[in-house]
Amino acid sequence: MPIIKHNPAGLFPQYRNYSHAVEVSGDSRILFISGLNGYLADGITMPDSFQEQGEIIWIHIGTILKSAGMGYRNIVSLRTYLSSPEYDEPNVQLRMKYLGNNEPASTVICCQLLESKWKLEIEAVAAT
Numbered sequence: 001m002p003i004i005k006h007n008p009a010g011l012f013p014q015y016r017n018y019s020h021a022v023e024v025s026g027d028s029r030i031l032f033i034s035g036l037n038g039y040l041a042d043g044i045t046m047p048d049s050f051q052e053q054g055e056i057i058w059i060h061i062g063t064i065l066k067s068a069g070m071g072y073r074n075i076v077s078l079r080t081y082l083s084s085p086e087y088d089e090p091n092v093q094l095r096m097k098y099l100g101n102n103e104p105a106s107t108v109i110c111c112q113l114l115e116s117k118w119k120l121e122i123e124a125v126a127a128t
Helices: 050-067 085-099
Strands: 003-006 021-024 030-036 075-082 105-110 120-127
Touching (some): 030 050, 050 085, 050 120
Antiparallel strands (some): 003 021, 075 120
16 A cells, blocks of 8 residues: 655645655555543553653554554554643654654644543554
């Protein structure tokens, strides 16, 4: 399945670990991952720090991808919700750690999240 990154001249330069658009063509499977938060497997325990919540979320994403026979390289789109703009740089660092040179289409939104202890929530789309 060809994945084509679209970062055409004339647009502002792409951010780190990001593409303006990603095209998926041909016969493919598409996996939509719902917004995930930093709860541990018990569904009750959640660490307080942004870094720990982020690590847990990325591990959860990896677990879901693996269950579909995919990996982080298959992510074509991310939507990240941050509870505060102060988490932008740590969020970029986490994306870089888990995505490597994969540059999916990405949007980051700062907003009030459902639970006050949540520091971020991430949803993803992956394809093969």
